[in-house]
Amino acid sequence: MSITGHPEGEPSKVGVALVDVLTGQNALAGILMALRVRDATGTGQQVQVNLLSSLLAALVNQGAATLATGNSPGKLGNAHPSIAPYETFRTGGGTLAIAVGNDRQFAALASVLGLWGSPEQARFLTNERRVASREELRIVI
Structure with a gap:
């Protein structure tokens, strides 16, 4: 909960039982992989x-960071921790x-918003710079 809110x-907690849903998806993936092994080898899997x-x-981005x-x-x-x-x-x-999701997409957004040619251009040119200047970027947008 320290990263949510x-x-x-x-x-705050997430709005749905997300961990339960993710665990169910992991179970499904494991079952499908076990069935593939059984089909290929005849051996059961646990x-x-x-x-x-x-x-x-599920916390791979936060954990890696x-x-x-x-x-x-x-x-x-609602902000992403490493993309802005x-x-x-x-x-x-x-x-x-x-x-x-990437610098090309930001260039398209900046064009639509009329940001290119402004002083903000260099400060927001790369995702790394946009993340570092997240608060200023919010104000500009």
């Missing part, structure tokens, strides 16, 4: 899944989700 607010392992696997940097992640609301912009924004017409 708005930065200024209390931690499939084991558990909630904790499924949870830890923590191991790489030694810094524990914090709450980012990748979150929701309030607009005059409601809430809009912007999910920019």
Whole structure:
């Protein structure tokens, strides 16, 4: 829960029983793989899944970042921890989700928003720079 919720607010659990659903998907994948082995070798397999392992696997981005940097992640609301912009924004017409997965996509977004040619261009040119300047990017968008 320390990574779920708005930065200024209390931690929160995810809205659905996500770990249960992920564990079910892991069980399905294990069963399908076991059936493939049985079809190929005639040997049965034992499939084991558990909630904790499924949870830890689902936290791969956060876990990898923590191991790489030694810094524990914090709450980012709807924002992605290592991609920017990748979150929701309030607009005059409601809430809009912007999910920019790479620099080419950001160039297209910046063109639509009229950001190219502005002083922000160099600061937001790469995802690494956008993540480092996340707050400023939110204001510009």
